[in-house]
Amino acid sequence: MAGVPHHLLGHLQPGDNYHVHRFRAEAFRIIESLHARNKVPVVVGGTHYYVESILWKNLVGNSDASDSTADGQAPRKRPHRDQYVIAGRTFANLDDLEKLGTEELREILKEIDPASWELLQDRRKIRRSIEVFGQTGRRHSDILEEQRQAAGSVHGGALRYPKALVFWMQCDKDTLNARLARRVDAMLAQGLLEEVEAFHQQVNLKRGEQQSQDFEHSLFQSIGFKEMLPYAALSAEERASEAGKKALEQGLLLLKQRNMRYARKQEAWIRNRLLVHGRDVPPVWPLDGSDPSRWDELVAAPAAAVVEARLRGEDPDEAVIRAVPKEGTALPAKERHATYRCELCQRDLMGLQQYNIHLGTKKHRAAAAKLKKAQSELAAVLDAAVQRGDGEAGDGHGLGHGHGDEGERGGAEEDVVPRESEASPEGVRTTA
Numbered sequence: 270m271a272g273v274p275h276h277l278l279g280h281l282q283p284g285d286n287y288h289v290h291r292f293r294a295e296a297f298r299i300i301e302s303l304h305a306r307n308k309v310p311v312v313v314g315g316t317h318y319y320v321e322s323i324l325w326k327n328l329v330g331n332s333d334a335s336d337s338t339a340d341g342q343a344p345r346k347r348p349h350r351d352q353y354v355i356a357g358r359t360f361a362n363l364d365d366l367e368k369l370g371t372e373e374l375r376e377i378l379k380e381i382d383p384a385s386w387e388l389l390q391d392r393r394k395i396r397r398s399i400e401v402f403g404q405t406g407r408r409h410s411d412i413l414e415e416q417r418q419a420a421g422s423v424h425g426g427a428l429r430y431p432k433a434l435v436f437w438m439q440c441d442k443d444t445l446n447a448r449l450a451r452r453v454d455a456m457l458a459q460g461l462l463e464e465v466e467a468f469h470q471q472v473n474l475k476r477g478e479q480q481s482q483d484f485e486h487s488l489f490q491s492i493g494f495k496e497m498l499p500y501a502a503l504s505a506e507e508r509a510s511e512a513g514k515k516a517l518e519q520g521l522l523l524l525k526q527r528n529m530r531y532a533r534k535q536e537a538w539i540r541n542r543l544l545v546h547g548r549d550v551p552p553v554w555p556l557d558g559s560d561p562s563r564w565d566e567l568v569a570a571p572a573a574a575v576v577e578a579r580l581r582g583e584d585p586d587e588a589v590i591r592a593v594p595k596e597g598t599a600l601p602a603k604e605r606h607a608t609y610r611c612e613l614c615q616r617d618l619m620g621l622q623q624y625n626i627h628l629g630t631k632k633h634r635a636a637a638a639k640l641k642k643a644q645s646e647l648a649a650v651l652d653a654a655v656q657r658g659d660g661e662a663g664d665g666h667g668l669g670h671g672h673g674d675e676g677e678r679g680g681a682e683e684d685v686v687p688r689e690s691e692a693s694p695e696g697v698r699t700t701a
Contacts, residue, residue, distance in 0.1 A: 324428060355377060382408040384408065465497045574590060
């Protein structure tokens, strides 16, 4: 690859259960080796959660056979345990937690770590907190709070590499969406269906699962497999049918939509985790990747200028590039994890940030405008009835009188469609 050594590529088999702790341990070994040879590691990706595990000291425990030291720099073997006793239950292996239903897991978490139980809804996060308790004998919430106190940040964990740099490859929205759509078409032309089908045959059919719905492990976590499996699992005859063609069309549409949604999620992560006050964060340098024909000018040259300047212990020339300014304040765990309910759209949003984003979406604004229009039309009907004095407004059928109705309408509108600046745990219904 252009003469640059690449690591952690091609070292896994289909069906391998790969997770952030294993990635972190493998990445640390490579980073330490490169530092020992006076080389600069470049981490490229991808899944920001994995990158975050390297930048900050904020992971707890390990679900693999090895763990890292307190500073996360060197892997070590964890003592073998014959069994785990958690909330009065005995487990031969922490993987056995996967066999339990979500409500069972929540009940265990409620008993061993009430603070985490109040915050977490996601099954994988619930299981993770239970695993931490099983591995350490301590509440996950207590360990995270210690990290937050030590780092002085609501996100917890001090910055592991103080001289780290982050480059943010940016692109205007329309260009990015078009590029993502073309990427899906290219993936299809390059054998996406054959790859999904081969993986389905190699892994799932061995387990006797004609159409696996387990998308939380191995490569099935990747965008592409779960969207295309319904079509890839069909026979040649079924694919040629109208239903098969529709399945292909639907799969490609879902794949494009989820790629675009994931891109938005990645940008939100950068803004919420990197461009915030109240957290020890590395500088973030923007690079414009909208026009590939100007790559050297807009990407390569500015990036090289930053790296060369920082290696000299200097800041790069602001005439060439400026770091992205911080935008907000890091949100505490309660506001990041609480569930906010939009009654108007009948949707549950995880965290205050996502709730506020939802308030600005076209769908919510359209629903709010529709509600406001309906309320205005109802008000006009009521006002006309009162002015006619035909008794319709006071006939006991719930229409009410002018002053009372006005207060009713005002309260309903403000409650159902809160302004973004007013969105808070007190202003909307939340669940832990």
